[in-house]
Amino acid sequence: MTQLDEDRAAHEIRTLEISRGLQDARERIDQACRLNGRSNVDLIVVTKTYPASDVRILNELGIFQVAENRDQEAKTKAVDCGPNVTWHMIGQIQSKKANSIARWAQVVETCDRLELVSHLARASHNADKVLKTFVQINLDPTSSLGTGRGGAHPDEYMAIARAVVAQESLELRGVMAVAPHPDLGIDPAQAFTTLKTYSERLAAEFPWAVEISAGMSSDLEAAIAHGATQVRIGSAILGERPAVQ
Numbered sequence: 299m300t301q302l303d304e305d306r307a308a309h310e311i312r313t314l315e316i317s318r319g320l321q322d323a324r325e326r327i328d329q330a331c332r333l334n335g336r337s338n339v340d341l342i343v344v345t346k347t348y349p350a351s352d353v354r355i356l357n358e359l360g361i362f363q364v365a366e367n368r369d370q371e372a373k374t375k376a377v378d379c380g381p382n383v384t385w386h387m388i389g390q391i392q393s394k395k396a397n398s399i400a401r402w403a404q405v406v407e408t409c410d411r412l413e414l415v416s417h418l419a420r421a422s423h424n425a426d427k428v429l430k431t432f433v434q435i436n437l438d439p440t441s442s443l444g445t446g447r448g449g450a451h452p453d454e455y456m457a458i459a460r461a462v463v464a465q466e467s468l469e470l471r472g473v474m475a476v477a478p479h480p481d482l483g484i485d486p487a488q489a490f491t492t493l494k495t496y497s498e499r500l501a502a503e504f505p506w507a508v509e510i511s512a513g514m515s516s517d518l519e520a521a522i523a524h525g526a527t528q529v530r531i532g533s534a535i536l537g538e539r540p541a542v543q
Contacts, residue, residue, distance in 0.1 A: 326534075334523045339522055341361070342511075343536070345532070352536055364384070366389070372385060386407055391409075407432040409434060434475060435455045436452070437492060463504060473509075490521050494525040
């Protein structure tokens, strides 16, 4: 067998693996939607640590919205995968990275402080684009102890949203959150109920900003039951995550 034949065989095997994972994830999403009278929940596939070849396979399978959490890795993949992919930034953002992120991302889901708004606005203006922006809210009551998963304090997210709306190069889409770590013993449904309340408050002031980005491989059903309009799924589709180099 030639190297080309081996590469083709490996591609076919990986395509089958991802296709099966994708089918299972879609079935879970569809079932959660049926149980809760929901529809039109978007699937964002989290490709962090997975190779660009997996992104290209996802494209072959009809998935063009993917999420990354590290700038260096994401910008390399964005070059490798071409212009048809919508890239979501879901990692915590250092202000100094805003210019780089604005060049490859179309969606930033982790705007979590006022300082970052101006950096993202300037960066997206320089990149001649409008960044779709979510305000990330911290749902972890123990975050002050160092166990939080990132996000703005609930008392601050509306001020951040107003700052986003004031920027022509940013488009406010809604709220994003990660459920508290399972070790804390907090029911994800409780956290997502709280997030829904925050979303309703946001939409009362900005009626177009109704999107809720919540739910991962382990808790997508709870997120959909409590209002998520998009879920972010990685390992349930792509398998065991490669070790980060």
